[in-house]
Amino acid sequence: MSSPTTEHTPAVRPTLANRVREYAAGSGTIWILGALVALVIAFTVLAPTTFASAYNVRSLFTDAAILLVLGVGMTFVIITAGIDLSVGSVLVFSGVVSAQVMSAFGGTEAGLLGVFAGLLVALLSGVAWGALNGVLIGVFGIPPLIVTLGTFGAALGLAKVLTNGVDDRNVPTILADTIGTGTIGGIPWLVIIAMVVTVLGALLLGLTRFGRHTKAIGSNAEGARRVGVAVKPQLIKVYALAGLLAGLGGFLSLARFSTTTIAGHTTDNLTVIAAVVLGGTSLFGGIGSVVGTAIGVFIPAVLQNGFVILGIQPFWQEFAVGVVLILAVFFDQYRRRARSKGASRRGKHPAPPRATESLGAAPPAPAGAKERINNG
Amino acid sequence: MSSKKPLLQARSITRSFGQVQALRGASFDVYEGxxxxxxxxxxxxxxxLVKCLSGADRPDGGEVLLEGKPVSITSPTHAQSLGIETVYQDLSLAPDLDPAANLFLGRELLKPGLGWLGVLDNSRMQSEARAAFRELGTELLSxxxxxxxxxxxxxxNVAVARSIAWASKVVFMDEPTAALGVVQREKVLDVIRRVRDKGISVVLISHNMPEVIAVADRVEVLRLGQRVARFEAQQSTVEDLVAAMTGALIQEDVA
Known part of the structure; x- marks a missing residue:
């Protein structure tokens, strides 16, 4: 604002058109939705009877369901400018302890009580791993990449210790027949559960103080702390949420495959992170949406499915997702740069330089004293 | 201004970082309005000194008085609960959130009835944010x-509006005009005057002497961790201030 007249222009009323424009400029979600729609149309035109068949659509959604549950938690984590590499291992560990508890209730013959006990144990195990991640990151200040790389190995290792590395197949039949393969009104249980989790996650992120604080921490953690946001507890809660959903994922995976699938989740973390980033959530924190993640989960799933149906080697899917992922992050960075450039064109001095004597900077002090200042 | 009542006072504050004595018995007074x-x-x-008074740091020795009563300010949040706000030089805004979200960050308004779920009352925060900016005499494009x-x-403006919306007693502003152009600088100084006219005291930290004389009612000078001089801004010159800053002029007893 270099001229006085523009400074006093009344705020533009948020008309629908303006909102749509701001939304499109501010997030990548709309573009990635366009890409998904284009893919779906392309495959539908190329293979109308197979790709768009009810059976195929159902299996597509079922395949995506568990990844989507993990993706909702990962979205919150990445918005805090963090990362969670441990989700796949926490999923396996939670599945293992859940299966063992259900074995104690009668294994394949276990009743409803056993299933509920198994669910409870899976969720608790997930929350415990997630909270451990959160404490190490939020309280002890260890980088998220290292903490969750550690728990990624630790949780998988413990799962193998508990099972001697052999999959546990004592999954209650009533669980496998309902949540695992059953449907309500033609819609698989797994898909319904994933949709409920997605809707709740979207509401939590978009409408609540929890979501606002998550974004604030990813945007400027020190600034958030100064105005009274409880940064450390919030980080613990966010990682615990990701753990909770990984625990739920472990339970759903048990239900679906009737086995603990110990070796089957080593790359879940990367698949989920890719989906979250494709969905417009920024790895730099502060920006993201659960709806975007839902779209991001379906892009690799649709590609894979479509390539198989068209008889293209499905390995191309991995290649295509890799390329799209890099492009998505490139555009995210480009958009951010464009945004701050736009601001600097309008104002003469966009970013206040950090002078040595600002309140934010510590005065010259020996190393020991500096910690006291930062903690003060 | 001596007829006014002291609001926030620092008495003989000391603070050391290892071998470095940053404050050696520094005193400072903020009067009402x-x-x-x-x-x-x-x-x-x-x-x-400002960190010690705004809760970002704690003094080793000395006394802080708020309205005549000794207080120990333990954190920025504690200072805020006492009616003391700070505009940091880096502004401490969350760049990805909108102005209203920043204004209410950490003190969000919740929807009546849905507050137990933590549901935000965005429309009320938006309208109150607009009102806060109007009161400041500034407008935002969006x-x-x-x-x-x-x-x-x-x-x-967002950072200043946030501090004023919540401060009831004192606002600290660290180099609020350092990063601004000439026109914007004048606007911020106008805003600072309006804050004062609302009855909130403003502590302005600045290197710009003409600006200090133009906007401040009083000036207090620190040198080597102690207060060395106090001036009525109307009756002082840039030369006086520089002399006090550099040690050529000392009004107060310095041990």
Missing amino acids: EIVALIGDNGAGKST FTAPVASLSGGQKQ
């Missing part, structure tokens, strides 16, 4: 765009 400038050369202890897309002056 005034703009007081705190000046001093680099290393004089301004930032440390209340829904992220703060990152605003100009430097507008970001400054």
